[in-house]
Amino acid sequence: MNINSSKFNIDKLRVGLLVAILVFLPFEMFPKFSVYGINIRISQLLGLILIISCYPLLIRKVADIKKQPWLWLAGFVVVSAISSIFALSQQKAISTTLFYAFDILLAYCVYLVFSTQKSDLYKKIIFAVSVFVAVFCMYQFVGDTLGLNSGLLLLETRYTKLIFGFPRIQGFSIEPLYLANYLLIPIGLSLGALIVKPQRYLYGLLTLFTYLVWLTVARGAYFAVLSMLILSLVIIVYKKQYRLAVNIVLLISFSAFLAFASIWASGKFATQLPESTKSQTQYQTSIPQEGISSEGNTERLVEHTVDFTDETSFTDRIKTSKTAGQLFVQNPLTGVGPGNFGRYVVQKYPGTYTDVDQIVNNEPLEILAEVGLLGFLMLVGFAVWCIGRIANYSVSRNNANSNIWYYSTMFMMLGFLVQWQTFSTLYVTHIWVMIGIMLSILLNSRLRKSN
Secondary structure, eight states: OHHHHHHHHHHHHHHHHHHHHHHHTTOSSSSEEEETTEEEEHHHHHHHHHHHHTHHHHHHTGGGGGSTTHHHHHHHHHHHHHHHHTOSSHHHHHHHHHHHHHHHHHHHHHHHHOOGGGHHHHHHHHHHHHHHHHHHHHHHHHHHHTTOOHHHHTOOGGGSHHHHSSOOOOTTSSSHHHHHHHHHHHHHHHHHHHHHSOOHHHHHHHHHHHHHHHHHTOHHHHHHHHHHHHHHHHHHHHTTOHHHHHHHHHHHHHHHHHHHHHHHHHHHHOOOOOTTOOOSSSOOOSHHHHOOOHHHHHHHHHHHHHOOTTOHHHHHHHHHHHHHHHHHHHSTTTTTOTTOHHHHHHHHOTTTOOOTTOOOSOHHHHHHHHHHHHHHHHHHHHHHHHHHHHHHBOSTTSOHHHHHHHHHHHHHHHHHHHHTTTOOOSOOHHHHHHHHHHHHHHHSSOBSSOO
C-alpha cells in the first residue's frame, strides 16, 4: 500500500510540475534571477525539478535514445558538443549545448508525463494564463499611450510610443517577437479545439490572441499566424466545415481591424512627448519633434509591415544571413561552434560587427553556421520523422482530446517554423514543452497504418 501510495504521489507531483511549467511559460522577463550571469526563469527551474522527478523513468527508458525521434535530437546534442571543441569561445559553446540538452530532455519528460486524460486541465491552464498575459498587455498599451512610466509597465524604452508613436506590447517577454511566438500556442490550441469541438468562447479567445499578435508588430509572427490560418482552413474545408471556415476568416479579419483601430486611437489619445525627448537606446526617432498623431501611427504601421527596403531590422537580417552562409561554406561540417556566431564575426569582420552576442535572426542559417551540416541534418531528420508521423495519424481512430492536441500542436509547429525564419533562438522553453506534448500525442496514438 505504501509503495502504491508513493507511486501515486510521484505521478501527481509530475503532473503538478507540468501544470506549473505551463503557468510560467510566458514569464520570461519577470520574475527571473541570475546565476553566474545566466538568467534563469521560473519555468526552467520547474523544468529542472520535473527532470529530476522523472529520473527513475529516464533510467528505465534509456533505450529510447536509440529510437526515432529521440535519436535525431540526441545526435544533434552530440554534434553540438563536438562543435564546441573547436569554438572560439568554448565556454559559450558549452553553455549553449547544455541549454540544447536541457530543453530536449525537458521535452522528453513532458512526453512521459503528458496524458490526454488531463487534456482539459492543460487546455484551461494555457488559456487562463494567456488571458492574464493579454490583460497585462492591454495595460501596457493603454498605460504607455497615456504616459505611464515604462518601468511600471515592464516595457523597454525601444518598445514605447517613442519609436513608432504607439507602443509595441511585450507582455512579460524579452521583446515583442517572443511574446508573439508564445501567443502561437493559445492560437494553435484555439484553432485545434474549434476543429474538433466548436464552442463560442473559442471564437473570442482566437480573436483576442490574434489581436495581440498584430499589436506586437512582429512581422515574422504575422506570417506565422497567416500560415497557421491557411493550414487550418485547408483542413476545415476538407472536413466540409464551411461555416466554421467563414467564421474564422471573419474573426481574424476583425482582430486585424481592431488592432489597426487601436493603434489609430493610441495616436489620438496619446500624451505628447516633450521636444527634448530622445530614445535611450541605439534607435533614433523624430516623433518627439513631429508629435504623435493617429494618421502618423497608422502610416508608420503600414510602412513597417509592408515596406522592407528602408527597414534597419530587415537590412540587418539580410546582412547576417549572408554572413552566416559564408561561415557555413568555410566551416561546413561542424560550424564555428554553438552560440559563437557573434564572437566569430566580431573577430573576423570587426568593421561590420561589434556585438559579440550578435545572432543571425534566421534559425536554419544560424544552425548551419554554428553547428554545421551534421547538426542541421539531425534536426531535419527529426522534422521529417514528425511530418511522416503527422501524415499517418488517424483522426477517426483516436479520441477527441487526442485530436485537439494533434491539430493544435501541428499548427503551433508550423507557426514556430515560419517565425524561426526571422529570429534565431533554438532553446526557447515554451517551444520544447509543446514539442514534448506533440510527441506524446504522436507516439501514443493510433495510426492509419500499423508499423
